[in-house]
Amino acid sequence: xxxxxxxxxxxxxxxxxxxxxxxxxxxxxxxxxxxxxxxxxxxxxxxxxxxxxxxxxxxxxxxxxxxxxxxxxxxxxxxxxxxxxxxxxxxxxxxxxxxxxxxxxxxxxxxxxxxxxxxxxxxxxxxxxxxxxxxxxxxxxxxxxxxxxxxxxxxxxxxxxxxxxxxxxxxxxxxxxxxxxxxxxxxxxxxxxxxxxxxxxxxxxxxxxxxxxxxxxxxxxxxxxxxxxxxxxxxxxxxxxxxxxxxxxxxxxxxxxxxxxxxxxxxxxxxxxxxxxxxxxxxxxxxxxxxxxxxxxxxxxxxxxxxxxxxxxxxxxxxxxxxxxxxxxxxxxxxxxxxxxxxxxxxxxxxxxxxxxxxxxxxxxxxxxxxxxxxxxxxxxxxxxxxxxxxxxxxxxxxxxxxxxxxxxxxxxxxxxxxxxxxxxxxxxxxxxxxxxxxxx
Amino acid sequence: xxxxxxxxxxxxxxxxxxxxxxxxxxxxxxxxxxxxxxxxxxxxxxxxxxxxxxxxxxxxxxxxxxxxxxxxxxxxxxxxxxxxxxxxxxxxxxxxxxxxxxxxxxxxxxxxxxxxxxxxxxxxxxxxxxxxxxxxxxxxxxxxxxxxxxxxxxxxxxxxxxxxxxxxxxxxxxxxxxxxxxxxxxxxxxxxxxxxxxxxxxxxxxxxxxxxxxxxxxxxxxxxxxxxxxxxxxxxxxxxxxxxxxxxxxxxxxxxxxxxxxxxxxxxxxxxxxxxxxxxxxxxxxxxxxxxxxxxxxxxxxxxxxxxxxxxxxxxxxxxxxxxxxxxxxxxxxxxxxxxxxxxxxxxxxxxxxxxxxxxxxxxxxxxxxxxxxxxxxxxxxxxxxxxxxxxxxxxxxxxxxxxxxxxxxxxxxxxxxxxxxxxxxxxxxxxxxxxxxxxxxxxxxxxxxxxxxxxxxxxxxxxxxxxxxxxxxxxxxxxxxxxxxx
Numbered sequence: 001x002x003x004x005x006x007x008x009x010x011x012x013x014x015x016x017x018x019x020x021x022x023x024x025x026x027x028x029x030x031x032x033x034x035x036x037x038x039x040x041x042x043x044x045x046x047x048x049x050x051x052x053x054x055x056x057x058x059x060x061x062x063x064x065x066x067x068x069x070x071x072x073x074x075x076x077x078x079x080x081x082x083x084x085x086x087x088x089x090x091x092x093x094x095x096x097x098x099x100x101x102x103x104x105x106x107x108x109x110x111x112x113x114x115x116x117x118x119x120x121x122x123x124x125x126x127x128x129x130x131x132x133x134x135x136x137x138x139x140x141x142x143x144x145x146x147x148x149x150x151x152x153x154x155x156x157x158x159x160x161x162x163x164x165x166x167x168x169x170x171x172x173x174x175x176x177x178x179x180x181x182x183x184x185x186x187x188x189x190x191x192x193x194x195x196x197x198x199x200x201x202x203x204x205x206x207x208x209x210x211x212x213x214x215x216x217x218x219x220x221x222x223x224x225x226x227x228x229x230x231x232x233x234x235x236x237x238x239x240x241x242x243x244x245x246x247x248x249x250x251x252x253x254x255x256x257x258x259x260x261x262x263x264x265x266x267x268x269x270x271x272x273x274x275x276x277x278x279x280x281x282x283x284x285x286x287x288x289x290x291x292x293x294x295x296x297x298x299x300x301x302x303x304x305x306x307x308x309x310x311x312x313x314x315x316x317x318x319x320x321x322x323x324x325x326x327x328x329x330x331x332x333x334x335x336x337x338x339x340x341x342x343x344x345x346x347x348x349x350x351x352x353x354x355x356x357x358x359x360x361x362x363x364x365x366x367x368x369x370x371x372x373x374x375x376x377x378x379x380x381x382x383x384x385x386x387x388x389x390x391x392x393x394x395x396x397x398x399x400x401x402x403x404x405x406x407x408x409x410x411x412x413x414x415x416x417x418x419x420x421x422x423x424x425x426x427x428x429x430x431x432x433x434x435x436x437x438x439x440x441x
Numbered sequence: 442x443x444x445x446x447x448x449x450x451x452x453x454x455x456x457x458x459x460x461x462x463x464x465x466x467x468x469x470x471x472x473x474x475x476x477x478x479x480x481x482x483x484x485x486x487x488x489x490x491x492x493x494x495x496x497x498x499x500x501x502x503x504x505x506x507x508x509x510x511x512x513x514x515x516x517x518x519x520x521x522x523x524x525x526x527x528x529x530x531x532x533x534x535x536x537x538x539x540x541x542x543x544x545x546x547x548x549x550x551x552x553x554x555x556x557x558x559x560x561x562x563x564x565x566x567x568x569x570x571x572x573x574x575x576x577x578x579x580x581x582x583x584x585x586x587x588x589x590x591x592x593x594x595x596x597x598x599x600x601x602x603x604x605x606x607x608x609x610x611x612x613x614x615x616x617x618x619x620x621x622x623x624x625x626x627x628x629x630x631x632x633x634x635x636x637x638x639x640x641x642x643x644x645x646x647x648x649x650x651x652x653x654x655x656x657x658x659x660x661x662x663x664x665x666x667x668x669x670x671x672x673x674x675x676x677x678x679x680x681x682x683x684x685x686x687x688x689x690x691x692x693x694x695x696x697x698x699x700x701x702x703x704x705x706x707x708x709x710x711x712x713x714x715x716x717x718x719x720x721x722x723x724x725x726x727x728x729x730x731x732x733x734x735x736x737x738x739x740x741x742x743x744x745x746x747x748x749x750x751x752x753x754x755x756x757x758x759x760x761x762x763x764x765x766x767x768x769x770x771x772x773x774x775x776x777x778x779x780x781x782x783x784x785x786x787x788x789x790x791x792x793x794x795x796x797x798x799x800x801x802x803x804x805x806x807x808x809x810x811x812x813x814x815x816x817x818x819x820x821x822x823x824x825x826x827x828x829x830x831x832x833x834x835x836x837x838x839x840x841x842x843x844x845x846x847x848x849x850x851x852x853x854x855x856x857x858x859x860x861x862x863x864x865x866x867x868x869x870x871x872x873x874x875x876x877x878x879x880x881x882x883x884x885x886x887x888x889x890x891x892x893x894x895x896x897x898x899x900x901x902x903x904x905x906x907x908x909x910x911x912x913x914x915x916x917x918x919x920x921x922x923x924x925x926x927x928x
Contacts, residue, residue, distance in 0.1 A: 051516070352857075354857065354859075354860035357827065357859065357861075358827070359858075361855070361857050362854070362856045362857075363853075363854075363855040363856075363857075364852070364853065364855070365851075365868070366852045367840075367849070367850060367870055369842065369848060369850060371842075371845060372842035372843065372847065373845075374842070374870060374871065374872070375869075375870075375871055376870040377867070377868060377869040377870070378851070378866075379865075379867045380853070380864070381863075381864060381865045382862070382863075382864045383857070383860065383861075383862060383863040384861055
C-alpha cells in the first residue's frame with residue numbers, strides 16, 4: 001500500500017465541555033476563515049506522499065492528545081518565565097506564553113516614531129476592520145494544511161507595522177515561550193509584519209521551551225516588505241526536546257525591497273521551518289541564511305520556496321547544518337523563475353557536516369525555470385569534516401577533538417557574519433558555541 | 442533585422458520542415474488485435490513459443506499491473522492526455538517471421554530499404570564498422586551479424602526470444618532480477634507484454650571484441666513497442682552496447698515502454714550508450730512518441746562499473762532515468778546525458794545512483810537544452826546507504842535555455858546516511874552567453890553555426906563519452922535538433 005497523502009489527526013481531542021470561544025469569534029469574516037481552516041485541517045496532517053513532506057513525517061504528532069487551544073486561554077500566565085536568550089537586548093519586546101500575549105511581560109515603552117506593535121487578540125477587539133484588512137480572506141490559505149491549522153485554531157499573535165521611511169534602531173523581539181504543565185499543549189500564533197515604503201526594521205523571533213514538554217508550536221508569520229524597505233528577520237529556534245515546531249513564514253517583496261532571513265535552529269524534537277518568498281517587484285532582493293545543528297534523535301527540516309515573479313530580482317540562499325548522533329536534517333529549496341522574470345539572478349547553496357555514522361541528511365535543491373535570460377545555480381554538499389582541514393589543524397598541535405570543534409565553529413561562523421545587528425549576532429554565536437561544547441565529538 | 446526576429450523566422454522555417462526520418466515502410470504485419478487481456482498475453486507468448494515459466498511470469502506481471510490502475514506515475518513534470526491502454530496493439534511482427542532469413546539476401550527488400558534510408562546499410566556495417574547489428578524492426582529481430590565471431594569468444598548476442606529458447610538458464614536467472622516485474626507501472630506493463638529486445642552475455646574474463654549495437658525502429662501504426670533488454674557481464678568482462686533509434690512520421694501518439702536490465706559481476710564493466718531520436722511530434726506537439734523507459738544496472742560484484750551515456754533528442758514525452766545500484770565494493774556508476782527538447786517536447790530524465798557498497802563512486806553529468814516551448818527536467822537521486830563507507834558522488838547538471846517560452850528544471854534528491862561519504866552537487870541554468878556569440882560572429886561564423894558550436898561545446902563532456910560510431914552522429918543530431926531554433 002502506498003503511504004497516504006494525509007495522516008488522520010484527531011485534533012483537538014473531543015472534550016465533554018464545549019471549549020470557550022477564541023478571541024474574535026463571532027466576527028463573520030473570521031468565522032469564515034476559521035471555518036475554512038477547520039474544514040481543511042479536518043483532512044489531517046500532510047503525509048510523506050505529499051512531495052513537500054517527503055522527508056518529514058508528522059506521524060508522531062498524532063500520538064499526542066491536544067485539547068482545544070481555547071481551553072488554555074483562561075489559565076493564568078506565570079510571572080516567572082526563566083531566562084530568555086535575548087534578555088540582554090534592549091528595545092521593544094513582546095512575550096507570548098503558550099501562544100498568548102502576556103501583557104505584563106511586554107516591553108513597549110518608548111517605541112520609536114513610525115513603529116507600531118500590537119497584540120492580535122487585542123486588535124480583534126479594538127479594530128476588527130483593520131485586522132480583517134491585514135489578514136485577508138480564505139483564499140490566502142491556498143490549500144496549505146499547516147496554515148489551515150493556524151487559521152482554524154490561532155488564538156493570538158501580533159502585528160508589527162512601520163510607517164514609510166521609518167527606521168527603528170533597536171530590533172523588535174518576539175519571544176515565544178512554552179510554560180506547560182504535563183498535558184500536551186498546542187498553539188498557533190500568527191505574526192503580521194508590514195513594512196512601509198523605504199522603512200527598515202530588524203525583527204527577532206525566538207522560540208523557547210522547557211526540556212521534555214510535549215508541545216506543538218505552529219506559528220505563521222505573514223510579511224510584506226514595502227517598496228525600497230528592508231527587513232532583517234532573525235529567528236532562533238531553541239524549543240525543548242519534546243517539542244514539535246512547524247513554522248510557516250511567507251514574505252512578499254515589493255520593488256527594490258530587501259528581505260534578509262537569518263535562521264538558527266537548534267531545538268525541538270521535530271522542527272520544520274518553511275519559508276516562502278515572493279519577489280513581486282522589480283529590483284527586490286532576498287537573502288535567506290539558515291543554520292541547523294541537531295543531535296540525539298532530532299529532526300530538523302528546512303523548506304524554502306523563492307518565487308521570482310518579475311524581472312531584475314536577486315536571491316541568495318545559504319543553508320548550513322551540522323548533524324550528530326542519529327539526527328536527521330532535511331533541506332528542500334526551490335527557486336522558481338516565472339516566464340516574465342528575465343534577468344533573474346538566483347543562487348542557492350546547502351552544505352551539511354555529518355559528525356556521526358548514524359546521522360542523515362536529505363537534500364533536494366530544486367530549480368524551476370521558465371525564463372531564458374537568467375543566471376541560476378545551486379550547489380549541495382554533504383560529508384564529514386574534510387581530512388585535510390583536520391590534518392592542517394592537527395599538524396599544528398591541536399588534538400582531534402579541538403580540531404573538529406574548530407572546524408564546526410568555522411563552518412557555522414560564516415553564516416553568522418551576515419547578521420547585521422552586533423548584539424544579536426553575539427547571542428547567536430554564543431548558542432552555536434554552546435552547542436559545539438555540548439557535543440561528545 | 443534584429444537577432445530575435447531572425448530567430449523567430451528561423452524557428453518558423455524549421456517547424457515547417459518535415460521530420461527527416463519520417464517515412465512508413467509498407468510491410469504486412471501479423472498483429473494481435475488491439476487491447477490487453479489474458480488472451481493477448483497468451484497470444485504473444487504462444488506466438489513466440491515461450492516456455493511455461495515465462496508465461497507464468499508474464500501473467501503475474503499482468504495481474505499486478507491490473508492492481509496498479511491508480512499508480513500510473515504522476516510525479517514527473519510531464520503533461521499528456523490519459524493513455525488508453527486498451528487501444529494499443531501489443532504485438533506486431535513483420536510477416537516474414539514464419540521463415541526467418543538465413544542471410545541478408547533473404548531479408549525483405551522493404552526492410553533493407555528502410556535501413557538504407559536510415560543510413561545503416563547492414564552490408565556496409567559488416568565490412569566497415571565492425572559492429573554486430575541486432576536490428577529490431579517492430580519487435581522481432583530479423584538479422585543478426587557477426588554472430589560467428591562473437592560465438593568464438595563465447596559472447597552471446599541475440600534477441601531475447603532466441604535467448605529464452607537457447608539459453609533459458611541464463612534468462613531465467615537474470616530476467617527481472619534488477620527490475621522486478623512489480624517495479625513500477627510501465628515496467629510491469631512491459632513485463633507482461635514485452636515482445637522482443639536484445640540479450641547479451643559476456644563470459645568470464647572476455648573483452649567483447651566489438652561494439653554491440655541494436656537499431657530500434659518503430660513501425661506499424663498503433664503498435665506500442667515493449668522492448669526488453671538484458672545484458673550480463675560475467676566476472677572480469679567488458680562490453681560496450683549501443684542503442685539508437687529513429688521512427689517514421691505519424692499522427693497518433695505511440696506508446697513505448699522499454700525495460701533495460703544490466704548486471705555487472707566482479708570486475709566487469711558495461712558501457713551502455715543511447716542515441717534516441719524518435720519522432721517528437723510537429724511544432725504544435727501533435728503526434729510524437731511517448732517514451733516511458735525503465736533502465737537500471739546493478740553492479741553486483743566488487744570493482745564493477747556501469748556507465749550510461751545518452752543523447753535524447755526525440756520523442757514527444759521522455760520519461761527515463763537510467764540508474765545504477767552500486768552493491769559491490771569499489772563499484773562505479775556513471776551517467777552522462779544530453780537532453781535536447783524543442784517545440785512542444787517534454788523530457789523528465791535523470792538518474793539514480795544507489796550507493797550500497799564501500800568506496801563506491803558515481804559521477805553524473807547532465808546537460809539539458811530547452812528551446813521553443815519545450816520543458817526539460819533533470820530529476821536525479823543520489824542515495825548513500827549507511828554501509829557505503831567512503832562513497833563518493835559528484836553531480837553536475839547544467840541547463841541551457843534558448844528562447845523565452847521554454848522551461849528548464851532541476852530536481853535533485855540527495856540522501857546521505859554515511860558521514861564518510863562525500864556528496865557534491867552543482868547545477869546551473871543560463872542562456873547562451875552573448876560574449877561567446879559575439880566572439881564567434883566577430884570571427885565570421887554565422888549565427889546558426891555559432892550556436893551549434895557553442896552548444897556542442899556545452900555538451901562536450903558527454904559527447905566525448907560516446908563511442909566513435911555514435912559521436913559523429915550525435916554531434917550532427919545536436920546541431921540538427923536545434924536548427925533554426927536559435928538566433
